[in-house]
Amino acid sequence: MAVNSIGVIGAGQMGNGIAHVMALAGYDVVLNDINEDALKKAMELIQGNMDRQVSREKISAADRDQAMARIVATQDLPQVAQTDLVIEAATEDESIKQKIFDGLLPHLGAETILTSNTSSISITRLASRTDRPEKFMGFHFMNPVPVMQLVELIRGIATDKDTYETCLGVVQKLGKTAASAEDFPAFIVNRILMPMINEAVYTLYEGVGNVNSIDQSMKLGANHPMGPLELADFIGLDTCLAIMNVLHDGLADTKYRPCPLLTKYVEAGWLGRKTQRGFYDYRGETPVPTR
Numbered sequence: 001m002a003v004n005s006i007g008v009i010g011a012g013q014m015g016n017g018i019a020h021v022m023a024l025a026g027y028d029v030v031l032n033d034i035n036e037d038a039l040k041k042a043m044e045l046i047q048g049n050m051d052r053q054v055s056r057e058k059i060s061a062a063d064r065d066q067a068m069a070r071i072v073a074t075q076d077l078p079q080v081a082q083t084d085l086v087i088e089a090a091t092e093d094e095s096i097k098q099k100i101f102d103g104l105l106p107h108l109g110a111e112t113i114l115t116s117n118t119s120s121i122s123i124t125r126l127a128s129r130t131d132r133p134e135k136f137m138g139f140h141f142m143n144p145v146p147v148m149q150l151v152e153l154i155r156g157i158a159t160d161k162d163t164y165e166t167c168l169g170v171v172q173k174l175g176k177t178a179a180s181a182e183d184f185p186a187f188i189v190n191r192i193l194m195p196m197i198n199e200a201v202y203t204l205y206e207g208v209g210n211v212n213s214i215d216q217s218m219k220l221g222a223n224h225p226m227g228p229l230e231l232a233d234f235i236g237l238d239t240c241l242a243i244m245n246v247l248h249d250g251l252a253d254t255k256y257r258p259c260p261l262l263t264k265y266v267e268a269g270w271l272g273r274k275t276q277r278g279f280y281d282y283r284g285e286t287p288v289p290t291r
């Protein structure tokens with residue numbers, strides 16, 4: 001199926017990155033959020049990230065201007081439904097995603113492919129509650145989207161070949177690499193990455209190390225570009241906790257139990273960079289560890 005336009009629901013850190021790369025690749029983009037401020041902030045971030053790409057000579061000023069002109073930001077969900085491929089990238093909460101699909105379905109074009117950028121939630125279950133399980137799949141970008149090469153493609157039990165191949169074609173047009181994952185909790189990347197982050201939080205909780213020593217150990221000792229606690233703040237601690245809960249519930253194995261300290265940070269509203277406080281406090285000039 002030919003894809004010319006992309007709908008993105010949720011204008012948080014993933015939604016703005018997805019809109020950015022799609023518009024640069026030549027797709028018309030409709031970016032939606034319930035929150036007007038989130039939409040405004042997303043457009044400013046996309047502009048700023050593209051400006052940086054221009055100043056580093058990765059793209060031309062004309063590429064940037066044409067791409068920006070391809071993005072429409074709207075709070076109107078039915079407008080998204082008119083696109084060829086919808087990528088839902090709202091908060092990692094199944095009931096929120098469910099409500100979005102319920103609101104979208106009555107307006108959705110007959111041929112539109114519906115996907116979710118979920119980090120962990122069952123694609124088969126999300127698909128089963130729509131009118132098009134065969135045209136539904138997981139389209140999982142990595143953060144930051146403009147930088148990371150991988151996209152995980154996850155087929156639900158009913159996803160058809162044409163849907164998979166259409167999504168694969170979009171990944172290729174973006175110049176990114178697709179990895180196919182089976183539909184089991186948290187797929188491939190987060191099945192491996194999130195228990196490591198959760199173990200880093202346990203290491204902190206048990207006093208084996210502090211925030212600095214844990215992050216430094218993994219950066220200098222294992223050559224990770226970011227320490228696990230810095231990465232957790234970057235991803236969002238609410239998202240990390242939600243993924244651990246999906247692993248714990250879905251695989252029914254106590255080895256995936258979320259660390260109580262991770263839960264405590266989320267309960268405090270210290271969600272990482274997006275709220276300016278998590279394992280580090282970002283309110284000053286440089287990040288300061290909170291433990």
Ligand SMILES: CC(=O)CC(=O)SCCNC(=O)CCNC(=O)[C@H](O)C(C)(C)COP(=O)(O)OP(=O)(O)OC[C@H]1O[C@@H](n2cnc3c(N)ncnc32)[C@H](O)[C@@H]1OP(=O)(O)O
Nearest residue numbers: 049052056058119141142143144146147189190225226235
């Ligand atoms: C939770 C899930 O469901 C799945 C996930 O996404 S898990 C998270 C996966 N992501 C990671 O693991 C990220 C790990 N961290 C990294 O790879 C690196 O620290 C990083 C790429 C984020 C930053 O790299 P760095 O070398 O420290 O910083 P920096 O030199 O400033 O940036 C490198 C490039 O990325 C760009 N960049 C960095 N952050 C960016 C952002 N948020 N948006 C757009 N571009 C960004 C910079 O502009 C720079 O571009 P150039 O090469 O053109 O100069």
Ligand SMILES: NC(=O)C1=CN([C@@H]2O[C@H](COP(=O)(O)OP(=O)(O)OC[C@H]3O[C@@H](n4cnc5c(N)ncnc54)[C@H](OP(=O)(O)O)[C@@H]3O)[C@@H](O)[C@H]2O)C=CC1
Nearest residue numbers: 010012013014033034035038089090091092118119143235
């Ligand atoms: N963070 C990461 O590193 C990665 C995240 N993901 C996945 O991407 C998705 C989005 O994550 P992320 O961007 O980090 O989350 P954010 O919290 O940054 O953004 C989520 C956005 O969705 C908005 N939203 C909430 N409800 C609705 C709704 N009903 N309609 C439209 N928008 C809504 C939120 O608005 P408000 O703020 O008002 O609630 C917010 O702007 C999640 O499924 C996550 O698991 C995938 C890969 C990596």
